[in-house]
Amino acid sequence: MIKIKNLHAAIDGKDILKGIDLAIPAGEVHAIMGPNGSGKSTLSYVLAGRDGYDVSDGAVDFNGEDLLAMGPEERAAAGLFLAFQYPVEIPGVQMSNFLKTALNAVRRQRGEAELDALDFLKLVKTKMKELGIKDEMLKRPVNVGASGGEKKRNEVLQMAILEPKFAVLDETDSGLDIDALKVVAEGVNSLRSPERSFLVITHYQRLLDYIKPDVVHVLAGGRIIKTGGPELAHELEEKGYAEFVGEAA
Amino acid sequence: MTAAAQNPLIFPEKNRYKPETGERFAALFKADLALQDGPAWLKALRYSALTGLERRGLPTARLERWKYTNFASIVDQFTAAPVPADLREVDPDNLVERLVDNLSNPQEWLEEILSEQDENMARYGDMMLWDLNSLFLKDGLVVDVPAGKAVDKAVEVNFSISDGTAAMPRLVIRLGEGAELSLIERHNAIGKSWHNGVTQIIVGPNARLRHYRIQDSHPEAVHSQNTAVRLMRDASYESFTLTTGAGMSRNQIHAFIEDTNAACHIKGINLLRGSQHADTTAEIEHRAGHGTSSQLMRSVITDQAHGVFQGKVLVHKDAQKTDGTQLSNALLLSEGAEMDTKPELEIYADDVKCAHGATTGQLEDDPLFYLRSRGLSENEARLLLIQAFVDEVVDGLGDESVQQSVSAKVEQWLTEQN
Numbered sequence: 001m002i003k004i005k006n007l008h009a010a011i012d013g014k015d016i017l018k019g020i021d022l023a024i025p026a027g028e029v030h031a032i033m034g035p036n037g038s039g040k041s042t043l044s045y046v047l048a049g050r051d052g053y054d055v056s057d058g059a060v061d062f063n064g065e066d067l068l069a070m071g072p073e074e075r076a077a078a079g080l081f082l083a084f085q086y087p088v089e090i091p092g093v094q095m096s097n098f099l100k101t102a103l104n105a106v107r108r109q110r111g112e113a114e115l116d117a118l119d120f121l122k123l124v125k126t127k128m129k130e131l132g133i134k135d136e137m138l139k140r141p142v143n144v145g146a147s148g149g150e151k152k153r154n155e156v157l158q159m160a161i162l163e164p165k166f167a168v169l170d171e172t173d174s175g176l177d178i179d180a181l182k183v184v185a186e187g188v189n190s191l192r193s194p195e196r197s198f199l200v201i202t203h204y205q206r207l208l209d210y211i212k213p214d215v216v217h218v219l220a221g222g223r224i225i226k227t228g229g230p231e232l233a234h235e236l237e238e239k240g241y242a243e244f245v246g247e248a249a
Numbered sequence: 250m251t252a253a254a255q256n257p258l259i260f261p262e263k264n265r266y267k268p269e270t271g272e273r274f275a276a277l278f279k280a281d282l283a284l285q286d287g288p289a290w291l292k293a294l295r296y297s298a299l300t301g302l303e304r305r306g307l308p309t310a311r312l313e314r315w316k317y318t319n320f321a322s323i324v325d326q327f328t329a330a331p332v333p334a335d336l337r338e339v340d341p342d343n344l345v346e347r348l349v350d351n352l353s354n355p356q357e358w359l360e361e362i363l364s365e366q367d368e369n370m371a372r373y374g375d376m377m378l379w380d381l382n383s384l385f386l387k388d389g390l391v392v393d394v395p396a397g398k399a400v401d402k403a404v405e406v407n408f409s410i411s412d413g414t415a416a417m418p419r420l421v422i423r424l425g426e427g428a429e430l431s432l433i434e435r436h437n438a439i440g441k442s443w444h445n446g447v448t449q450i451i452v453g454p455n456a457r458l459r460h461y462r463i464q465d466s467h468p469e470a471v472h473s474q475n476t477a478v479r480l481m482r483d484a485s486y487e488s489f490t491l492t493t494g495a496g497m498s499r500n501q502i503h504a505f506i507e508d509t510n511a512a513c514h515i516k517g518i519n520l521l522r523g524s525q526h527a528d529t530t531a532e533i534e535h536r537a538g539h540g541t542s543s544q545l546m547r548s549v550i551t552d553q554a555h556g557v558f559q560g561k562v563l564v565h566k567d568a569q570k571t572d573g574t575q576l577s578n579a580l581l582l583s584e585g586a587e588m589d590t591k592p593e594l595e596i597y598a599d600d601v602k603c604a605h606g607a608t609t610g611q612l613e614d615d616p617l618f619y620l621r622s623r624g625l626s627e628n629e630a631r632l633l634l635i636q637a638f639v640d641e642v643v644d645g646l647g648d649e650s651v652q653q654s655v656s657a658k659v660e661q662w663l664t665e666q667n
Contacts, residue, residue: 048618048622049621049622050618050622051614051618052614071621071626071627072618072621072622073621073622073624073625073626073627075622076621076622076623076624077624081622082622084619084622087619088615088616088618088619089616090616090619090620090634090637091637091641092634092636092637092638092640092641093633093634093637097633098620098623098633101625101629101633102620102623102624102625103624105623105624105625105626105629106623106624109624141637158623162623162624
């Protein structure tokens with residue numbers, strides 16, 4: 001699905017990613033755990049194509065295509081999705097309009113027919129029901145005045161509608177209480193399939209009790225310092241980052 | 250005390266006016282014998298306007314109220330006498346009369362209001378364009394809605410001014426007690442023309458006027474408009490102006506809340522490009538208590554265009570419990586785009602709620618990236634965000650047909666940017 005090779009990235013002249021190597025085959029869920037400042041969010045933004053990051057070395061192959069050469073919208077059309085750690089509030093843009101515009105923009109780029117208002121509404125309401133999102137959300141401006149939990153649910157809703165091949169969840173658990181966390185995790189789990197891969201970025205092991213990863217990576221100082229099975233997350237939780245990172249280095 | 254303060258003649262104040270800029274029009278007036286004829290009140294009005302014009306000329310940037318908009322030189326090209334504007338109205342209830350039919354023998358109220366000076370402009374010594382309109386006062390419309398009449402269907406007036414000409418239309422609108430009216434003005438002046446309009450409005454007790462203007466004149470046209478509104482007890486005046494047209498425009502509104510519990514809401518959207526210059530100057534004067542007023546401007550400016558918003562809320566000592574807000578937001582889409590904002594509050598009452606704010610900025614990176622990460626092209630994302638920026642004003646417009654035509658116009662404008 002995605003192969004990241006020796007990825008180096010800097011922001012404002014400061015090196016953040018210092019050689020990431022990571023390959024995620026189709027159908028697998030990988031988790032990246034790491035302390036604050038280890039480069040977790042930078043990795044997610046570089047993959048999604050945000051401006052301001054200087055990729056000085058390395059390559060990312062996404063299903064045979066050069067991901068780093070594509071604009072953010074082309075990456076979305078190619079099947080990449082980033083669930084934001086801090087979803088952006090957009091006053092004046094209604095959620096329904098946003099979702100429909102996004103879906104049809106992606107469908108157009110994928111060479112699929114656009115959905116009309118009725119078909120779109122049917123689709124979005126089904127997905128919203130599954131995620132326990134009330135219909136009134138459609139009339140609200142995107143993320144404006146929404147709680148942390150509502151915003152994260154909206155992210156998963158967008159993912160469910162856009163049906164990506166590969167989704168990066170950037171700290172989707174932060175700020176969620178346990179009930180919201182379960183709903184979000186169930187939403188993600190329902191999208192798991194042999195054709196779809198996930199990269200779950202988190203600070204805490206807790207999320208991984210609900211979204212069971214196949215592989216866990218530990219990111220520190222801009223490098224992946226250890227890779228293992230799900231048990232690695234528990235080990236990390238018990239020892240704490242400081243000790244763990246110290247040992248590994 | 251200094252010598253200068255004792256004797257102002259030692260250092261006389263520099264003349265802020267440029268009288269010579271009015272000479273051309275004074276001469277055109279003097280050459281037109283028909284204009285110098287007429288009933289005594291009309292002669293008095295025109296000659297007082299002539300005196301004003303000869304003393305002050307046309308507005309230049311030397312005047313504080315015109316510091317962002319240097320007007321006089323723009324209209325140098327108009328050397329012929331003003332001609333009547335081509336006014337076409339849609340008037341389902343037969344409310345509209347031609348001013349020209351009323352001038353020789355007007356009803357008392359009409360004579361009175363036509364003879365009035367906008368007090369506010371007089372205070373600032375800024376009645377030049379009004380005077381010019383009075384000097385050539387001839388054509389225009391009178392809309393008099395009797396007490397208790399709620400007009401269902403909007404009155405529409407289409408203004409058209411031909412290339413190379415100047416027109417000075419006057420509108421007088423009166424709503425009797427409890428009357429209701431929606432008035433839609435569409436301005437589509439052609440070529441290098443000049444509209445110098447004056448509109449005088451009285452909204453009677455408990456009456457309600459919704460006043461929409463869609464100004465989409467030719468990019469070389471000049472559009473200056475003075476509107477004076479008086480609001481009586483419990484009256485409501487809502488105005489909305491969409492400015493997409495004219496190379497140079499000054500839209501000036503003065504509202505006077507004369508009696509208690511009146512509401513005045515002034516909204517506008519400016520979409521400016523090329524080398525357009527659009528100035529909105531609004532002043533709401535609260536002379537009585539429990540009044541509500543708001544000013545809301547949204548401007549989208551690109552290329553080398555220049556927007557100006559000067560807004561003022563003046564609250565007199567007796568106007569307690571006044572609630573006044575004022576907000577101007579501008580979005581600059583290019584390096585050369587410019588916005589000047591001057592929000593002012595002048596408050597003499599002690600129990601009021603007044604707020605003002607102004608922002609000028611560019612589209613933010615975070616929402617743009619968020620939308621692009623969901624598959625929208627940069628262009629689509631920008632359009633969606635700009636649309637959202639102006640929609641807040643469009644959404645609250647009340648009249649559905651106006652809302653639709655404004656939305657369509659906004660969409661068209663945005664599409665043309667690409």
